[in-house]
Structure formats: structure tokens, C-alpha cells
Amino acid sequence: MVSIYDIAQAAQCSIATVSCAINGKGRVSASTRKRILAACRTLGYAPNAAGRHLRLQRTETVGLLLYPTCASEFRNSFAAEVIEGLEDRLIAANYHLLLGGYRPQIASGTIPQFIGQGRVDGVVLLGKYPSTIIAELQLLPLPLLILDSEVTGLAIDSITTDGFAAGRAVVDRLVAHGHRRICMLAYDHDFHNPRMRRLGFLDGMQAHGLWPVQQSLITAFQHDAEGYRLLAHRLSGSEAPTAVFCENDHLALDLLSRLRADGVSVPGSLSLVGFNDDDGCAQAQPPLTTCHIDKKAIGRLGAEMILERIVAPELAVRHRLLPAVWIERQSVATRTTA
Amino acid sequence: MVSIYDIAQAAQCSIATVSCAINGKGRVSASTRKRILAACRTLGYAPNAAGRHLRLQRTETVGLLLYPTCASEFRNSFAAEVIEGLEDRLIAANYHLLLGGYRPQIASGTIPQFIGQGRVDGVVLLGKYPSTIIAELQLLPLPLLILDSEVTGLAIDSITTDGFAAGRAVVDRLVAHGHRRICMLAYDHDFHNPRMRRLGFLDGMQAHGLWPVQQSLITAFQHDAEGYRLLAHRLSGSEAPTAVFCENDHLALDLLSRLRADGVSVPGSLSLVGFNDDDGCAQAQPPLTTCHIDKKAIGRLGAEMILERIVAPELAVRHRLLPAVWIERQSVATRTTA
DNA sequence: TTGAAAGCGCTACCAC
DNA sequence: GTGGTAGCGCTTTCAA
Numbered sequence: 001m002v003s004i005y006d007i008a009q010a011a012q013c014s015i016a017t018v019s020c021a022i023n024g025k026g027r028v029s030a031s032t033r034k035r036i037l038a039a040c041r042t043l044g045y046a047p048n049a050a051g052r053h054l055r056l057q058r059t060e061t062v063g064l065l066l067y068p069t070c071a072s073e074f075r076n077s078f079a080a081e082v083i084e085g086l087e088d089r090l091i092a093a094n095y096h097l098l099l100g101g102y103r104p105q106i107a108s109g110t111i112p113q114f115i116g117q118g119r120v121d122g123v124v125l126l127g128k129y130p131s132t133i134i135a136e137l138q139l140l141p142l143p144l145l146i147l148d149s150e151v152t153g154l155a156i157d158s159i160t161t162d163g164f165a166a167g168r169a170v171v172d173r174l175v176a177h178g179h180r181r182i183c184m185l186a187y188d189h190d191f192h193n194p195r196m197r198r199l200g201f202l203d204g205m206q207a208h209g210l211w212p213v214q215q216s217l218i219t220a221f222q223h224d225a226e227g228y229r230l231l232a233h234r235l236s237g238s239e240a241p242t243a244v245f246c247e248n249d250h251l252a253l254d255l256l257s258r259l260r261a262d263g264v265s266v267p268g269s270l271s272l273v274g275f276n277d278d279d280g281c282a283q284a285q286p287p288l289t290t291c292h293i294d295k296k297a298i299g300r301l302g303a304e305m306i307l308e309r310i311v312a313p314e315l316a317v318r319h320r321l322l323p324a325v326w327i328e329r330q331s332v333a334t335r336t337t338a
Numbered sequence: 339m340v341s342i343y344d345i346a347q348a349a350q351c352s353i354a355t356v357s358c359a360i361n362g363k364g365r366v367s368a369s370t371r372k373r374i375l376a377a378c379r380t381l382g383y384a385p386n387a388a389g390r391h392l393r394l395q396r397t398e399t400v401g402l403l404l405y406p407t408c409a410s411e412f413r414n415s416f417a418a419e420v421i422e423g424l425e426d427r428l429i430a431a432n433y434h435l436l437l438g439g440y441r442p443q444i445a446s447g448t449i450p451q452f453i454g455q456g457r458v459d460g461v462v463l464l465g466k467y468p469s470t471i472i473a474e475l476q477l478l479p480l481p482l483l484i485l486d487s488e489v490t491g492l493a494i495d496s497i498t499t500d501g502f503a504a505g506r507a508v509v510d511r512l513v514a515h516g517h518r519r520i521c522m523l524a525y526d527h528d529f530h531n532p533r534m535r536r537l538g539f540l541d542g543m544q545a546h547g548l549w550p551v552q553q554s555l556i557t558a559f560q561h562d563a564e565g566y567r568l569l570a571h572r573l574s575g576s577e578a579p580t581a582v583f584c585e586n587d588h589l590a591l592d593l594l595s596r597l598r599a600d601g602v603s604v605p606g607s608l609s610l611v612g613f614n615d616d617d618g619c620a621q622a623q624p625p626l627t628t629c630h631i632d633k634k635a636i637g638r639l640g641a642e643m644i645l646e647r648i649v650a651p652e653l654a655v656r657h658r659l660l661p662a663v664w665i666e667r668q669s670v671a672t673r674t675t676a
Numbered sequence: 677t678t679g680a681a682a683g684c685g686c687t688a689c690c691a692c
Numbered sequence: 693g694t695g696g697t698a699g700c701g702c703t704t705t706c707a708a
Contacts, residue, residue, distance in 0.1 A: 001456060001701095003700095003701060003702090004701065004702065004703095005701085013678075013679085014678065014679045014680075015679090015701090015702080015703095016678075016679055016680075016681090016703080016704080016705095017677085017678060017679075019702070019703055019704080020678090020703090020704090023703080025703090025704090027677060027678080028677070028678085029677060029678090032677080032678085044454070046454035046455050046456075047455065047701080047702070048392075048455065048456045048700090048701050048702070049391075049397070049455040049456055049457045049701095050388050050391035050392040050397065050456065050700080050701070050702090051392055051684090051700070051701025051702035051703090052701075052702055052703080053387075053388035053391075053684090053702090054386075054388040054389055054392050054683090054684045054685065054686090054700090054701080054702070055683080055684055055701075055702045055703050055704085056684085056702080056703070057684070059387070059388065061436075064437070069422060070418070070421055070422045070425050071415075071418045071419050071421065071422035074412040074413075074415075074417070074418035074421060074422075075412075075413075075415045075418045075617075077409075077412075077413045079412070080408070080409045080412035080413045081409050083408055083409065083412060083437075084407060084408045084409035084412075084439070087408050087437060087438070087439060088439075091438075091441070091451065094451070096436055096437070096438070096451075096452055096457065097436065097437040097438075098399075098434055098435065098436055098437070099402070099421075099425060099434070099435040099436070099437050100425070100429075100434070100435075101422070101425060101426075103429070113429065113432070113434075114434055116382070116384035117384050117385065117386065117387040118339060118384075118386045118387050118388065118685095119387045119434065279413075339685095341684095341685060341686090342685065342686065342687095343685085351694075351695080352694065352695040352696075353685090353686080353687095353695085353696095354687080354688080354689095354694075354695055354696075354697085355693080355694060355695070357686070357687055357688080358687090358688090358693095358694090361687080363687090363688085364693095365693060365694080366693070366694080367693060367694090370693080370694085385685080385686070385687095386684090386685050386686070387685095388684080388685070388686090389684070389685025389686035389687090389700090390685075390686055390687080391686090391700090392684090392685080392686070392699090392700045392701065392702085393685075393686045393687050393688085393699080393700055394686080394687070394700085395700070456701095
């Protein structure tokens with residue numbers, strides 16, 4: 001490996017000058033700078049990371065901690081895109097991404113390995129963390145950032161989608177399409193994002209004075225099949241809903257195929273709205289109307305946010321909200337009830 | 339951050355002794371060792387990575403280079419599991435994983451950033467790399483490992499599945515089930531893995547003296563829909579195949595739903611075999627008979643292989659083959675042609 | 677504009 | 693068994 005000494009020798013100067021030239025610290029004459037950079041190029045020099053880290057007390061690396069496991073998050077195309085955006089922006093800042101799945105055995109009470117070893121300047125959290133774990137992680141003397149989630153009451157930087165506004169907007173749109181009997185289908189889980197969507201939905205329903213609000217939210221299920229059963233029951237009753245807003249596209253697409261199998265036409269007899277704009281929404285039959293999230297942007301902005309905090313740890317905590325934008329495809333019908 | 343000096347002070351000894359005690363380099367009395375380890379625990383000491391790397395000239399990190407991009411590989415559940423296995427084993431060896439998507443602009447002619455900076459001790463390649471890129475990467479003065487692919491003629495460590503044997507075994511199994519008119523459906527791509535499966539398949543067909551071999555391989559398509567068209571055409575002719583071996587589960591599952599939509603019963607009128615044992619095979623209707631690959635094992639063994647090479651760069655190049663094992667579910671019928 | 681030198685935290689050699 | 697110390701490659705202060 002070629003070191004700064006080799007360059008100094010080749011360019012006939014001291015290592016201090018080489019360092020200055022490379023890092024653009026002025027005080028180097030144009031001619032020596034040119035000599036030095038030329039030598040770097042010919043010898044293929046790149047500053048050794050370990051030496052640099054040791055001296056700078058900075059690793060130019062951020063840890064990506066996935067929960068519950070690497071595989072679970074990778075498989076998730078949402079996370080995959082977020083990571084892509086994150087990596088992209090970090091690389092641009094000469095930063096790198098160190099991968100880690102959360103390991104309960106190691107981390108309970110203790111911190112993930114790579115953190116204690118000073119391998120990273122900050123940690124990005126991605127996944128459906130229980131808030132207890134996040135609270136524990138917060139004790140780390142390290143910049144922390146939560147992507148696509150948030151723990152209310154905890155002072156940790158975060159970037160999320162504005163699910164409340166989106167939930168509200170979905171109701172507005174459906175109403176604009178002439179729907180009055182609207183349902184939301186949401187798993188019986190307690191994660192931040194879907195909760196906000198539910199609240200936004202309820203807000204919209206109330207604002208438009210629609211239906212007994214408590215009837216319009218179907219959440220007493222954990223799995224798609226159960227959810228469908230509940231919905232089917234509602235559909236077969238009188239006063240059946242004409243539109244259903246699903247917590248996410250996965251649920252919506254599952255519903256779509258079940259409805260189809262049962263001969264319920266979408267959007268003919270029932271309109272369907274998803275959330276996330278996953279791959280596959282556009283290919284569905286009919287193409288699914290949903291709320292688009294710019295997942296890469298979450299990653300990109302996340303990279304920027306944590307880099308800023310690394311530089312300025314005393315900055316005020318920031319919670320950034322990204323919009324989810326309505327994508328009209330063909331799963332919502334316009335009702336012209338005379 | 340607490341350093342080795344803090345421990346030395348707390349334990350009333352020199353930093354040299356602390357280092358020895360921590361790294362188990364003998365020559366430390368039981369009593370001092372105990373004092374030192376106690377101090378480490380109370381002060382929460384972990385050796386600083388940068389200092390260690392600089393001194394050891396080793397980073398205890400391997401780079402994971404994904405192609406074409408991070409997101410593409412993450413989305414792929416096969417890669418996700420491989421990475422999981424890789425990470426698991428690396429962590430156990432106190433190694434870490436540095437993430438990088440392949441960046442053509444940077445890498446053409448030049449090497450990926452993190453490599454030149456001495457950030458990693460080795461690089462693991464995962465994805466559908468063109469062999470030209472691999473050949474370029476091979477010039478790096480770094481241990482290299484290809485997971486789930488291989489470039490024939492290039493001396494690079496690799497771990498792959500034995501697709502030839504598996505392709506051959508599929509024919510054997512189908513024959514054992516009474517099938518004689520067997521097709522293989524494979525995309526018109528030239529990647530190492532599917533090629534080996536094709537060769538194994540052809541070998542089996544020949545060995546059993548089945549059908550004009552050239553007719554039994556359907557590859558003139560790039561997309562699922564075209565593949566289906568070709569197959570459907572064959573099915574409608576006389577001498578229709580009774581069993582189809584698909585290059586992978588994705589294709590098989592796609593076919594399955596198309597066949598179903600067209601009223602072709604599986605396995606009643608046609609038997610179907612996939613490859614990979616992806617999520618979803620077991621849930622399909624009917625559950626898909628396929629070849630199981632232990633993806634995590636590819637990652638785990640990969641970790642071991644590259645760690646070994648890092649320690650002993652002069653080792654002979656190794657190509658390791660893992661078996662793909664037949665998983666009998668319900669998409670293959672037994673034909674008792676009297 | 678340049679260079680000498682200190683020191684980041686660690687391991688390993690060598691002397692005691 | 694233990695400790696002093698050199699030195700890994702780098703950046704930065706200070707002096708020239």
C-alpha cells in the first residue's frame with residue numbers, strides 16, 4: 001500500500017505538505033500542489049482510513065442497525081430503497097455504511113458491537129423497533145436517527161412520512177369521488193406510521209361528517225385473511241361501504257385478489273386505496289390507486305440529517321415529515337349518486 | 339471514550355499488560371488479569387477500532403459489493419438471506435460488513451472507494467455481475483469471493499449451488515414419477531447458475547433417452563408472459579409435455595397462476611417444478627415442488643471462506659458447491675401410464 | 677510556503 | 693510476569 005510518505009518522496013516535499021495539498025488546506029503553492037496530485041495519481045494513492053480515523057477521531061462511517069434482522073428488512077422493498085438513498089448520499093460525502101442486524105442477546109443492556117468499538121460516527125435505525133429498544137439505544141453517546149418511524153416523546157432525530165395528512169387526504173379524495181361510506185382496514189398493531197394514518201383517516205371522516213366513525217375503522221385482525229373476512233361481512237350487510245382505504249399496499253393487493261376471486265368487481269362495486277406505492281401497484285388488475293412515498297428521499301435526507309448532527313451534535317432535535325402523494329390509478333371509481 | 343490507558347490506571351498496571359490480558363496473550367498472572375477485566379467491565383472498555391486497525395494493518399471488515407445496486411439485491415430475498423448468513427458469521431469473528439453498491443462511474447477503470455482506502459480486508463461479490471467487471475475487480479490486491487455465481491476460467495474463490503447436479507436430479511425425479519415428456523423453461527440469459535441447471539437437465543434427458551433433447555428446452559424468451567406463450571403452444575400440440583422444470587421459482591409461480599387462469603390443472607394435467615425454494619412456494623396453490631437452497635449457508639460458508647483467505651492469502655483458490663435438495667410438495671403428479 | 681514533530685490508541689517486541 | 697517503547701498513517705500546530 002502506498003502511503004503519504006511515498007507521495008512526499010515522489011513529490012520532493014514533506015508529508016505535511018502532501019496532507020495539506022490533498023485536503024485543500026491552502027498554504028501550498030500551485031506548483032507543488034500540482035506535483036503532489038500528479039504523484040498521487042500515478043502511484044494510486046488514497047489516504048489510509050485507519051490512520052485518518054485515528055487522527056481525526058472520526059470514522060467517516062455510519063452504522064445501519066436493522067430490526068429485527070438484516071434479512072427481514074432487506075426483503076422489504078421499502079427498506080431496500082431507503083438504504084439505497086442513504087448509501088448514495090453517504091458515499092457522496094465520503095462516508096460509508098456499516099451493516100448490522102440488531103442482536104438482542106448482545107444488545108440487551110449492552111450496546112451493539114460496532115458502536116462500542118468506535119467504528120461509527122452515528123447510527124441509523126431502520127425497522128419496526130419496539131420503543132423500549134429505541135429508548136435504550138438513545139443512551140448511546142452517539143448521533144442517532146430513526147428512519148420511517150418515530151417514538152413520540154423521545155428526543156431523537158427522525159424522518160417519517162406525514163401519515164396523518166395522508167390519511168386525511170385519502171378521505172378528502174374519496175369524498176371528492178362521491179364516496180360517503182368509507183372504511184379503513186388496518187392491522188391490529190401499534191406502530192407509529194399506521195397509527196398516524198388511522199388518525200388522519202378518522203379526522204377526515206369526522207370533518208366530512210361521515211358515518212359513525214367507530215364503524216368505519218376495521219382493525220380487529222392480524223392477518224390478511226381475517227381482515228378480508230371482516231370486510232366481506234361488512235360488504236354483505238346493508239349500508240355496505242363503497243370504498244376501502246388499506247393501511248398499506250400489501251394489504252390492498254391481497255384484498256384485491258381475494259375480492260376478485262369472490263367476484264367482487266374493483267372499482268365497480270368497491271373502490272380500493274393502498275399506501276406506499278410499492279412495486280406491483282401499477283401492475284395490479286386494476287392498477288391500484290395509492291399514496292406514493294419517495295423512499296429514496298427518506299434515505300437521502302436521512303444521510304444529510306445524520307451527517308449534520310455528526311458535525312454539530314448540539315443541534316436541536318429535528319423531526320422531519322415527508323409528504324405522501326396521492327397517485328390516481330384505476331381502483332377508485334367516481335360515484336355519481338343522483 | 340475510555341482508552342487502554344484508563345484501564346491501565348484503574349488496574350494499576352501498564353498498557354502492555356492490559357493489551358495482553360484482553361487479547362489473551364498469556365503471560366499475565368491470574369490476579370492482574372482479573373483486575374484488568376474487572377476494570378474493563380466497570381469502565382465499559384472496548385478497544386478502539388482505528389487504533390487497532392492501524393497497528394494490525396487489518397480492518398476486521400469485509401466489503402459487500404452488490405450489483406447492480408444495493409436496492410436490487412436487497413429486494414431479492416435470495417440475496418437477503420445470503421447476507422444474513424454472512425453477517426452472522428462475520429460478527430461472530432468480530433468482523434463487520436461494509437456495504438457498497440457497485441458504481442459504474444467510479445469503478446470503471448478505478449476501484450470502488452472503500453477498497454482503495456484500506457477500509458476492508460476483503461470483498462464479497464453478490465449479484466449478477468457481468469464477467470468483465472469481475473475480471474476487473476480481480477486485479478485488486480485483496481481477497482475476493484463470489485457468492486452464488488462463478489466465472490469459469492477466473493481464479494476466484496466462489497460458493498455456488500450445484501445446479502448441474504440439481505438439474506440432473508430433477509429429471510431423475512420426474513422420470514421416477516413416471517414422466518417422459520419433460521420440458522425445461524429458462525430465460526434467454528447467460529448467467530452461470532441457470533446455465534448449469536440447463537446443462538444438468540439436458541444431461542438427465544439424454545441419460546434417460548428422453549425426447550428429442552433440443553425440443554425439451556424452451557429458452558427463447560426474456561419475460562414470463564412470452565415464456566408462457568411458448569409453453570402454451572407446446573401444450574396445445576400433440577405430444578404435449580407432462581412436466582415442466584422452471585429455471586426458478588419466480589417463473590414457476592408465475593406460470594402456475596397463468597395456467598390456473600387458463601384452466602390448466604396443476605398437477606392434474608401438468609406437473610411443475612421450480613428452483614430455489616423461495617418464500618411463497620409452500621403457500622402456492624398447489625404448494626410448489628422445488629429444489630431447496632440453504633441461502634444462509636451460502637453466506638455463512640462465504641464468511642468462513644473469506645476469513646480463511648484473509649489469514650492465508652496464498653491458499654489455493656476454492657470453488658465450493660452446495661447441494662440443492664429436492665422438496666416434494668404437491669405440484670408434481672405421479673403418472674401411472676399403463 | 678514549507679517542514680518537523682507530536683500524538684491519536686493500539687499491539688508486539690524486547691528487556692527486565 | 694510485567695513494563696517501556698516503537699511505530700502503524702495521518703492531520704495539525706508551530707516554527708522557520
